Amino acid sequence: MSISKNVKPTESELEILQILWDKQQATVREVHEQLSLNKESGYTTTLKLMQIMFEKGIVTRDDSSKTHIYRPNISKDSTQKQLVGKMVDALFGGSTSQLVMQALGNTPPSKAELDEIQQLLDNLKKQ
DSSP states (O other): OOOOTTOOOOHHHHHHHHHHHHHSSBOHHHHHHHHHTTSOOOHHHHHHHHHHHHHHTSEEEEOSSSSOEEEESSOHHHHHHHHHHHHHHHHHTTOHHHHHHHHHHHSOOOHHHHHHHHHHHHHHHHO
């Protein structure tokens, strides 16, 4: 379950993927209802996007019953790694420290997040 180098989910496709990653599977109606909580979107737009995502191989579709069930065909982890890698290269000249400093400067992390970041740093130093 890895994303092809040629397939880059759009922002709208990523919104749908977030829902599918959380639910593991969903109908177009379920995805549309979730999307509609945050922004106005037409059902046919959601349907068309999910059909395109199926054609690209981003999602799979079980059409054995009247209501089609969609599942993510790419993992959240691999998609995040691919997109963050591209962002680090494109926006930060390959510097992960620049990315981290920018991210931490924009939204101050909670105490729990700082502890998690410190644990990650400690583990990286041990390697």
